[in-house]
Amino acid sequence: MIVAERKPMAEIIGMVKDCKKVLVLACRGCVTVCSAGGEREAEILSSLIRLGMKKEGKSVETTIGSLVRQCDREYIDEIDQWKGQYDAVVSTACGVGVNFISNLRKDTMVYPALNTTFFGGSSEQGEWTEQCAGCGDCILHLTGGLCPVARCAKSLMNGPCGGSVDGKCEIAKDVECVWQSIHDRLCSFDRSAQMEVITPIRDWSTAGHGGPRKTVRDDLTV
Amino acid sequence: MSFDPAITLFSCHYTSQQSCAEEGNELEQLGFPSSIRLVRVPCTGKLQVTTLLQAFEDGADGVYVVGCPADGCHNVKGSVRAAKRVAAVRAALEELGVEGGRVEMYHLPRGLHPEFVEKGKEMDGRIRDLGPSPF
Structure with a gap:
């Protein structure tokens, strides 16, 4: 699978600092398996974005969505269901997902929530190692x-x-x-x-x- | 600056049994801080990171979890899982520039023990020292 890890919150808050509405978009592919960007992690990230913005004296409304994958055209189309609910997308997919949204949604600003690290496997619970x-x-x-x-x-x-x-x-x-x-x-x-x-x-x-x-x-x- | 903190405690069914004693009055009689809102859960292992973060979003100045001893959890590993999630929240708070001490995990014996009240007082004092939540 593609392994990734969440970016530092300061970096993510810096991306969305001018947003009023953010769609935190999870991917149910590899990053769900490596516990970096699935629905659970998107929920956590949403809460941290709200808290981080509040600490900066700003308010932001977050919507949580998820796609089967963010690396296929047909799934990217499903973003339309959240139309009007965001100024920007914070994608918890790997870099492929962020690129795909950028390629296919010319009017959507998308930010990466993760650093995509390597192709690997779970060597033991909670640990992933590079294999390829x-x-x-x-x-x-x-x-x-x-x-x-x-x-x-x-x-x-x-x-x-x-x-x-x-x-x-x-x-x-x-x-x-x-x-x-x-x-x-x-x-x-x-x-x-x-x-x-x-x-x-x-x-x-x-x-x-x-x-x-x-x-x-x-x-x-x- | 003195202030009245709002602290949320998530405690497992087994370590918070004294909250039920004397129709719930015993804790107060023992000096358990009134700043602490107790939420009993069947097992702290069920607590999610989002549950703890939500408590901060709901206005808590501090959040802590009391579960079984690490090597004697009624549900085997529940309190160890809780400790890991508390650590994750602490790390996230620090990433946001907030004191990690606003969240804590305590492993305490099950049943009626004075440590339950002592840790409540300890957390109350800590949060009073830290001041209001920046959220």
């Missing part, structure tokens, strides 16, 4: 299913580096060295020889270094 960098050229079949692009601090293609000690990365004692994990996992499948294969210099154009990425499926376009 969305680099566009997956090599997981060569690395035992563990991603060095996302999980190695240096995104090394030929690791581990000299900073790997006792299975931990040199950046912090609680960060695994994913190359140690890759080694251990390949060994467990009797594929340690894969560690000897030198991965050549990588073409990073698929990772966004070649500009914004786009996927077109001809079989789905009519």
Whole structure:
């Protein structure tokens, strides 16, 4: 899922300081699962916006809405049901949602309530860790299913580096060295020889270094 | 500047039993501050962050929660969950530039115990020192 976390309240209050009516718009997709921008978090944020504005001597009316997702055209259209009830939208979706609303609603000012952080999974309750960098050229079949692009601090293609000690990365004692994990996992499948294969210099154009990425499926376009 | 604070207490059914004793008069007789409005809940684990924030929106100068001992909650983890939510509200208040001490969590034994009154007095004194809510 896409993992995100709420922005500092001072930043959010700064966005809406001139608004009289705000639509706090939750997303029932990834950010609900990672407890950053679902309906519950939108309710909390609404209350904090009202309190924060009141502290600044201003009043603001908040409406809470939610969409199935904010990353599909058909769901964005549902914003019309709150027409006239807001000066601006504070979206608790990831950055994709904020962009989609901006793309599709030319007359709607939309502000991001979240910092979108990474593609990850819930490693334990209340904790999410980065697992994928969305680099566009997956090599997981060569690395035992563990991603060095996302999980190695240096995104090394030929690791581990000299900073790997006792299975931990040199950046912090609680960060695994994913190359140690890759080694251990390949060994467990009797594929340690894969560690000897030198991965050549990588073409990073698929990772966004070649500009914004786009996927077109001809079989789905009519 | 002295003022009469409005404090909202959310207390679990088990730790606020003395509020029912003597037809509800015992707390007053024991010196429980009159500034505190007691809201009894079946379990503090049911309290949401929004419930605590709403109390501030409704005009409370301070809000606190009294639940079972952390290692002895009647509902196993209810009071631990409540403590986490109180901590989240405290962090949010501080983000808004408001004293985090305006919200507190206490884990107290169930039944009739003087600590229930003592913590009420402690919270009353704290909020009087902090002054009116900036909200």
